[in-house]
Amino acid sequence: MRAKLVEFGIDPDTLRPVATSFGPSARRGRLTTAASESEAGATPESMRTFSVVLAAVVAATAMAGKFHDSSRPCFRKSEARDEVITGPRMHEALDMSAVPTSLDWRVQLQSMGGSISAARQQHQPHYCGACWAFAATSAMSDRLRISARGAYPEIDIAPQVVLDCDNYDDGCYGGDPTTAYKFIHENNVTSETCNLYMAQGHYKTGRTCTSSSYCYTCSPSTGCAPVAKYDAHHIDQYGSISGETQMIAELQRGPITCGVAVTAGFEDYRGGIFTDPTNSTNIEHSISVVGYGEEKGQKYWIGRNSWGTWWGEARGFFRIARGSANGKGNLCIECDCQFGVPTGFKPPSPLPLKEGVIAPELTEVVVDVEAEVSDKATFAWDAPAAAPATGVYHDESRPGVVAASTVESVVTGPTGWQMPGAVPDAFDWRNVKGTDFTTWNKNQHIPVYCGSCWAQGTTSALSDRITIALNNPAVAQINLATQVIVNCRAGGSCQGGDPMGVYEWGHNNGIPDQTCQAYTATNGDGQCTAQEVCQVCAPSNSSFSPGSCKAVTSYPTWKVGDYYQIPNDVEKIKAEIYNKGPISCGVDVTARFEAYTGGILSDPVAFPQIDHEISLAGYGVDQATGKTYFILRNSWGTPWGEEGWMRIDSDSNGVSTACSAGVPIITNEQRRALGL
Incomplete structure (x- = not known):
């Protein structure tokens, strides 16, 4: 008390x-x-x-419920609210009679070959009233993907940057998507691999906004420091809308954010079209709206929450009745909505304008982001101080993978390299007939240095294979929880481990996704308790934030069937990737590997000492040499390499010598839960 x-x-x-x-x-x-x-x-x-x-x-x-504390609502309307509008608003410009009667950006992005940003869990690893930051950054991420027509690389904007640096709002104690957009308009923002979500903010914590708040990494010898160059993203316009017509109009450009009331019924929602019997209009929470539709005469909105993938339907999404007699909508979802337009935004297609309306930004590309010279566009930022040029990412004295695995393979069916049929000379899971099946990029070394590459490469490859097996990255992009693997010592710890141990643990237990355990780059206590596998945090009597955490009793997991090592044979590795999906492999990290910034790396090592784990998601042919190269995904953040990726000769750094793979099991129940 x-x-x-x-x-x-x-x-x-x-x-x-x-x-x-x-x-x-x-x-x-x-x-x-x-x-x-x-x-x-x-x-x-x-x-x-x-x-x-x-x-x-x-x-x-x-009033402290399962996900929400009404005494400290995470939506708090800011006194600093304003708007920056440079052209006609969508509801003013569009011929609404020509607007589609239904729209789902999950489906639309899939048709472009991409995927909508995943639902998240704001209350991991602590309780944090960050709904406003998640709503804004998720919607902005989606609009960047729409502008890029779903093409690789997909961008996940970092809510932690907003929590650390947006002084218009109160971090974990609540905020306003409008002023989050205002902050991004004035300062820019980076991606998740630059500043990982830690469920902490500047308010009441002593955290301050520094150059590291925008982008940093941690080295094994010198600690954490700002990264010298990274991509930043900006918003040109932002504003507020309300009501069904304005929301539908703005949704033609992409997802929006909206405030909602929170009732016990909404907290307990598990699926269907939600209708609030209490008629609550007390807005306390922010979500993003990603579409609208109609089912059996009932109109609805499609929303994305930030309470984990076990909440709601289709992994953290929900549908809620659209329109009401009072004009406010259920949970007041139509009362107060916001939008932000990224710099260089390209509309998904020429939009149906009213006769006489001149709005070139809605009908043609007016800014080419790659050619834009303005400092407000995506750009490389010089931080005040940079991490050392060598030894930033890797410690040779503490290899991230074991020298030789003792885990035996489990094979009950044909492996990828044993399957019949020809294999193409080049293949890339980031672009399969225009569709990107790969999952998000990672940085294993934030918030502290952690030698968890053995868990990162394997969970990335498994996540990709699940998405491939489900064949619907727009609604079924699965990002497995690396922290669970480390917590449970499923092959090792932050001091290194055995990739085959990850597959073995997934085979025996199943692995939940990232909304069960946020990555903290720590070892945990190694007890693998129920709470270390899946938890949620809520305010306690002694603490609002970080609050107290408890185990979640019901959540989806993804099991591994067969798992095996792959022979040191380039053609067999190509066949495994093509037929089954990405794989994990060990490499010998050299100075040239660490310093890689682009191109095809050729760095043969006579006697490679495997000390780092990555994943391979494709391959091609070097036109200059005729040699095969692999498409490698690292876990050192997107500032490294080619947006976190590398092209590497098949005979370089021992990349072909220590590969393994796991085959995920996909059940009908899992497909139904995703609406597939």
């Missing part, structure tokens, strides 16, 4: 004389007599004050 009073800005010591005047009669709902109040040094007014405070504290404690 004392901690809760302090949280409300009340000094408990000032209430002690009042508290002593409560006797047995007060516990039965009556105050003590005036005489006893005087004897205790309390006045009737102070008694009333204490009663109000006590009631507020008790009520606030009771």
Whole structure:
């Protein structure tokens, strides 16, 4: 109780004389007599004050639900709200009679060959009222993908940058998507591999916004430091909208953010079209709206939440009834919405304009991001201080993978290299007839240095294979939880490990996705408790943020069937990748490997010492030499290499000598849960 009073800005010591005047009669709902109040040094007014405070504290404690604390709503309308509008608003420019009657950006992005950004979990690894930051950065990520027509590389904007640096808002104590967009408009923002989500913000924590807040990495010898060059992203326009017509119009450009009320029914939502029987209009939470439709005469919005993939339907998404008699919508979802337009945004297609409306930004590309010279576009930023040029990512004295695995293969069917049929000379899972099947990029070395490459390369390859098997990256991009592998010592720790151990553990137990365990680059206690596998955090009586965490009892996991090592044979490796999907491989990290910035790396090592694990997602032919090269994904962040990737000669750095793979099991129940 004392901690809760302090949280409300009340000094408990000032209430002690009042508290002593409560006797047995007060516990039965009556105050003590005036005489006893005087004897205790309390006045009737102070008694009333204490009663109000006590009631507020008790009520606030009771209002902390499974995902949300109504006493500290994560949506807080900012006094700094404004707009930057450079052209006609969508509902002013569009011929609404020509707008489609349904739209789902999950499906639209898939038709472009890409995928919508995944639902996240804001309450990992701590409780954090960051819904506003997730809603804004998720919608912005989607619009960047739409502008790129779903092409690789897909960008995941970092909410942690906003939490650390947006002083218009209060970090984990709540904020406003509008001012998040305002911050990005004024300062730019980076991707997730530059600053990993830590469920912490600048407010009440002592965290400050520095150059490292935008992009950093941690080395084994010198600690953490800003990265010298990285891509940054910017918003040209942002503003507010409300009502069904304005929302539908703005959705033609991509997902938007909206405030919603939170009820017990919404917290318990598991699927279908949600209708709120309480008619609540108290906006306390922010989500992103990714589309709209109609089913059996019921119109609905399609929303994406940030409460994990076990919440809602189709992995963290939801549908909610659209339109209402009061014009506010269910949970007031139509009351207060926001949008941001990234610099260089390319509309998905020429949009149906009203006759006489001149809006070239809605009908043609007016800014080519690659050619844009403005400092407001995607660009390389020179940080004030850079990490050392060598030894930044890798410690040769502490290899990330074991010298030789002792885990035996499990093979019950043909491997990829045993399957019949010709294999093409070149193949890339990032672009299969225009579709990108690869999952998100990672940085194993933030927030601290961690030698978890053995878990990163394997979970990336497995995540890709799950997405390939489901054949629907737009709604089924799965990102397995690397932290669970480290917590459970499923092959090793931050001091290195055995990639085959990951496949073995996945075979025996199944692996949840990243919304069960956020990556913290720490070893955990190694006990592999239920909470170390999947947890959610909520405010406690003693702490709003970080709060306290508990195990989640029901969540999806993904099991591995067969798993095996792959022979040191380039043609067999190509066949395994082509027929089954990406694989994990060991490499010998040299100075040239660490310093790689682009092109095809040729760095033969006579006697490679395998000390790092990566994944291979494709291959091609070097036109200059006629030799095969592999398409390698690293886990050192997107500032490294070619957006976190590399092209490497098949005979370089021992890349062909220590490869392995796992085959995910996909059940009908999992397909149904995803709506497939």
